[in-house]
Amino acid sequence: MSRTTDDRDLALLRQAIAVSAAAAASGELPFGAVxxxxxxxxxxxATSTEISTGDWTCHAETNAVRDASPRIDRRTLAQxxxxxxxxPCAMCASAIFYxxxxxxxxxxxxxxxxxxxxxxxxxxxxxxxxxEVLAHAAAPMDIHGPCLEAEAAAVQARYWNATSR
Amino acid sequence: MQPDDxxxxxxxxxxxxxxxxxxxxxxxxxxxxxxxxxxxxxSTQTANGDPTAHAEMNALRRAMAVVxxxxxxxxxxxxxxxPCAMCAAAAFYxxxxxIVFGFPEEKLRPLRNRTAAGxxxxxxxxxxxxxxxxxxxxxxxxxxxxxxxxxxxxWSEATA
Numbered sequence: 001m002s003r004t005t006d007d008r009d010l011a012l013l014r015q016a017i018a019v020s021a022a023a024a025a026s027g028e029l030p031f032g033a034v035x036x037x038x039x040x041x042x043x044x045x046a047t048s049t050e051i052s053t054g055d056w057t058c059h060a061e062t063n064a065v066r067d068a069s070p071r072i073d074r075r076t077l078a079q080x081x082x083x084x085x086x087x088p089c090a091m092c093a094s095a096i097f098y099x100x101x102x103x104x105x106x107x108x109x110x111x112x113x114x115x116x117x118x119x120x121x122x123x124x125x126x127x128x129x130x131x132e133v134l135a136h137a138a139a140p141m142d143i144h145g146p147c148l149e150a151e152a153a154a155v156q157a158r159y160w161n162a163t164s165r
Numbered sequence: 166m167q168p169d170d171x172x173x174x175x176x177x178x179x180x181x182x183x184x185x186x187x188x189x190x191x192x193x194x195x196x197x198x199x200x201x202x203x204x205x206x207x208s209t210q211t212a213n214g215d216p217t218a219h220a221e222m223n224a225l226r227r228a229m230a231v232v233x234x235x236x237x238x239x240x241x242x243x244x245x246x247x248p249c250a251m252c253a254a255a256a257f258y259x260x261x262x263x264i265v266f267g268f269p270e271e272k273l274r275p276l277r278n279r280t281a282a283g284x285x286x287x288x289x290x291x292x293x294x295x296x297x298x299x300x301x302x303x304x305x306x307x308x309x310x311x312x313x314x315x316x317x318x319x320w321s322e323a324t325a
């Protein structure tokens with residue numbers, strides 16, 4: 001089941017990181033996700049929309065799953081990969097599992113993200129790695145990350161270290 | 166449980182029965198506080214639709230759309246069944262103070278796992294919510310015998 005990351009994976013993860021930077025530039029939280037089919041065809045792209053909607057479940061990965069699932073058949077999703085600019089949280093990891101997507105490639109790791117947000121009580125997360133959550137899933141998941149962590153970290157640092165926030 | 170808890174929990178059971186009657190999975194959820202029900206929903210999850218549309222997720226999203234966060238910080242999420250990892254996390258993000266649930270995850274798991282489409286993530290909502298500094302109080306199982314009836318005869322390849 002496990003498939004090592006290749007150049008196409010890294011190119012798609014770079015797209016997710018670019019989406020995260022675009023999200024931050026548009027006033028959203030700096031998170032992006034891309035879902036791609038087995039052949040690399042992009043099926044969905046999403047940013048976090050928590051700020052604009054006031055719906056705190058609208059994380060980038062969950063948004064991407066909500067967008068793709070009604071449009072894309074389960075067989076295609078079963079072969080697809082979700083690329084996330086930062087490690088999926090417990091909610092998004094679960095949402096990805098429920099969508100039938102079985103492969104995750106992420107950029108910035110949850111541990112480092114938590115350290116970056118440690119001074120901000122309102123943004124502290126649940127403290128679960130996506131591997132830990134999905135170890136309890138009824139089907140095996142293929143998880144890769146952190147990948148391109150310096151590139152993903154730069155977007156996070158630019159956002160969370162900005163004095164205006 | 167607090168005085169209104171049983172009433173709100175029984176409302177989630179009614180929503181679960183309605184969801185099942187409508188062809189969805191037998192789950193219901195209510196977000197409520199001392200002033201009454203803020204939002205309620207049944208599961209609308211289907212294999213080809215939105216897989217995140219669990220009852221609790223639906224109710225929390227409706228609640229966030231209709232009242233400010235400050236009110237949710239004093240509200241309770243009632244669920245006919247123990248919230249899954251996704252919905253427990255969503256409750257944390259929505260800011261609710263408490264979760265009160267009926268049927269426990271550990272007893273639903275063997276029922277769900279009879280079907281490939283129903284097999285889920287075997288984490289209790291208490292485990293998901295154990296680590297953050299901001300605590301969500303979890304109460305349950307409650308009215309478990311009544312909640313168990315919601316699943317009677319449901320989890321087979323023919324229906325789930």
